[in-house]
Amino acid sequence: MKIERLSSGVNVIDELLDGGVEHTVVTNFYGPPGSGKTNIGLLFTLSCLKQGNVVYIDTENGFSTERFFQIGGIKEDLKKILYENPGSFKEQAKVIQKVKKSNPKLIVVDSIVSLYRLEINKENFTEVNKELASQLAILSFIAKEKKIPVIITNQVYSVNSDEIELSGRDIVKYWSKCLVELKKVDDNKRLIILRKHRSLPEGRKAEFEITGSGIEKAKFRIF
Ligand SMILES: Nc1ncnc2c1ncn2[C@@H]1O[C@H](COP(=O)(O)OP(=O)(O)O)[C@@H](O)[C@H]1O
Numbered sequence: 001m002k003i004e005r006l007s008s009g010v011n012v013i014d015e016l017l018d019g020g021v022e023h024t025v026v027t028n029f030y031g032p033p034g035s036g037k038t039n040i041g042l043l044f045t046l047s048c049l050k051q052g053n054v055v056y057i058d059t060e061n062g063f064s065t066e067r068f069f070q071i072g073g074i075k076e077d078l079k080k081i082l083y084e085n086p087g088s089f090k091e092q093a094k095v096i097q098k099v100k101k102s103n104p105k106l107i108v109v110d111s112i113v114s115l116y117r118l119e120i121n122k123e124n125f126t127e128v129n130k131e132l133a134s135q136l137a138i139l140s141f142i143a144k145e146k147k148i149p150v151i152i153t154n155q156v157y158s159v160n161s162d163e164i165e166l167s168g169r170d171i172v173k174y175w176s177k178c179l180v181e182l183k184k185v186d187d188n189k190r191l192i193i194l195r196k197h198r199s200l201p202e203g204r205k206a207e208f209e210i211t212g213s214g215i216e217k218a219k220f221r222i223f
């Protein structure tokens with residue numbers, strides 16, 4: 001039986017993922033700032049609202065109602081978004097615990113590691129990494145139990161070979177059944193690459209543009 005998928009409502013992303021993000025697992029969109037992670041989170045949110053509520057955990061104040069309306073959302077939709085805006089990694093943990101009791105059709109965590117990064121240091125890293133793993137375990141459990149997709153985003157930072165951070169990255173990778181990398185090609189163009197998937201070939205890629213009304217397949221231009 002084919003695993004159910006949630007469409008993004010955008011051809012280029014749905015084609016890459018063979019229909020959308022899978023129910024029952026955690027999908028991770030990662031990339032540098034401006035690569036389109038929040039846009040993708042918003043598009044999946046909008047697409048899912050037809051089916052029910054969405055829990056949107058915004059740790060970077062990246063959720064913009066203005067952008068949401070630009071991509072086709074309406075005021076009524078906002079009532080169906082259970083918006084959470086934790087200010088610390090501890091608050092993020094509480095919010096994720098709370099989600100267990102709700103009944104959403106999608107959970108978005110944008111981003112899973114920004115508050116983790118603020119919290120972690122050389123003294124507490126074992127404990128904080130354990131907490132990160134525990135939050136991801138809960139999200140994976142919810143995805144499986146409630147048969148819904150969970151989307152997390154993960155900012156990628158350029159030069160950082162710190163061992164503490166690397167272990168954090170491994171923890172996130174471990175719990176993500178699907179990994180999708182986003183790259184900024186230039187001001188307009190973005191590259192999306194499938195890096196890990198349970199049933200699709202890795203390395204599959206496409207180019208897209210972030211536009212006024214959402215995301216579109218990149219056009220080939222003659223300069
Ligand atoms: N209305 C718009 N028209 C064109 N591009 C836009 C519009 N709104 C946002 N963007 C572009 O989206 C990008 C930010 O995408 P975002 O999803 O927030 O990235 P990330 O979450 O990965 O940091 C920026 O490059 C910005 O210029």
Ligand SMILES: [Mg+2]
Nearest residue numbers: 037038060062
């Ligand atoms: Mg963002």
